[in-house]
Amino acid sequence: MVKTIITLLMMIILFLGGTLFGIDQASEGIIQTRGYATADVKEAVQPSRDEAGNVEVELLGKDLQQVTFEEKEQEFQEIESSNFTQKLAGSMEKGVSSFYNLMIQSVYQLVQVFF
Template identity: 25%
Template structure:
């Protein structure tokens, strides 16, 4: 299970990285097609360093700061949404799991009684 999750995470990371590279290539293609460098066109992902040693990052023209990320994390922690379908799914999974384990136990007892 851990191998599967690791492979899935690596695959998703590679695909996300590929999408960002594709956006950058499309941007460069637009600049080449236009024939001159327009300052309104921005790259898909830009990182600029300042003299103070701090970095400014932007994805698709939207500035990303650590404060934004902290605010989003606090927002997610405050939202304690109850997902009805998730709850029903968990109950169904527990019922199925308990039922299968009961059937396996009964089958094992039947085989054990048959062999004795």
């Protein structure tokens, strides 16, 4: 019994050690792929404020602009009005699903009659 427990603990230690070694190797591989170490890396998100008071954010080298709520709402309305195909597919899905459920219930009731 003791030999089995020691063997099991050794297997667990080897598994966890291998996992930690693999994580370390993956981290080194990512650093080599990037071509730089984390000490030289700029921050991923770099916010700044211009003279007009607008906030400009640079996210991983891409400039993002501040957008007003009205502009986003208008864009959403345009997208929502153009999704006729999705609404049609949703209604067809509901119809097929209800037909399938009705068919299964009918077969179930028919089987109940005989058994």
